[in-house]
Amino acid sequence: MDRIRPLFLLLAGLMGAAGVGLAAAATHLGSETLLRPASMMCLAHAPALLALYAGHRQIRTATSAGLVLAIGTLLFAGDLSMKQFAGASLFPMAAPTGGILMMLGWLIAGFGAFFRTRQD
Numbered sequence: 001m002d003r004i005r006p007l008f009l010l011l012a013g014l015m016g017a018a019g020v021g022l023a024a025a026a027t028h029l030g031s032e033t034l035l036r037p038a039s040m041m042c043l044a045h046a047p048a049l050l051a052l053y054a055g056h057r058q059i060r061t062a063t064s065a066g067l068v069l070a071i072g073t074l075l076f077a078g079d080l081s082m083k084q085f086a087g088a089s090l091f092p093m094a095a096p097t098g099g100i101l102m103m104l105g106w107l108i109a110g111f112g113a114f115f116r117t118r119q120d
Contacts, residue, residue, distance in 0.1 A: 005053055005063055011070045012049040015077075019043035022081065034084040038077035045073040045102065052109065061112035065105050072101025 019042030026035035052059065052066040059065070075098030079090045089095070 002056070002063060004067065005056060008049045008053040008066050008070065011074075012046045012053070015042040015049070015070075015073060016046035018077065019046060022077070029084075034080040038080040038084075041073050041102070042077050045069055048109075058117050059109065059112040060115035060117060061108050065109035065112065067105075068101050068108055069105030072098045072103075072105055074098070076102060 019039045022035045022039035022042060026033045026039055029035065048069060049066050052062040052069070056062040075090070076095050077098070079094035079098060082088060082090050083095075
C-alpha cells in the first residue's frame with residue numbers, strides 16, 4: 001500500500017485548490033450554497049493527507065487512513081458540488097457515504113496509536 005502514498009500529495013494539492021475555489025464560489029453564490037461545507041471538508045482534509053503522508057513511519061495506519069479519508073472527502077465534496085451546479089447527486093447517498101468514510105478514516109488514523117511503529 002505504500003506505493004499509493006505519493007497519490008496523497010497529488011490529492012492534497014487538488015483538495016486544497018478545490019477548497020479555496022469552492023470557498024470563493026460559495027461567497028459569490030450566497031449563504032444558501034452547498035459549496036461552503038464542501039470547501040470546509042476539502043480544506044480540512046488536504047493538510048491531514050499531507051500529515052499522513054509525512055508521518056507514515058510514525059503512524060502505522062497512515063496509508064489506509066489516508067486512502068479512506070481521501071475517498072470520503074472526494075465523495076462528500078464531489079456530491080455537494082454536483083448538487084449545487086448540476087442539481088443532481090453523484091449517486092444516491094453519496095454525501096453521507098463520504099461522511100461516514102471520513103469518520104472511519106479518522107478512526108483508522110487514531111487506531112494507529114495501538115500499533116508499534118516501524119522503528120520499534
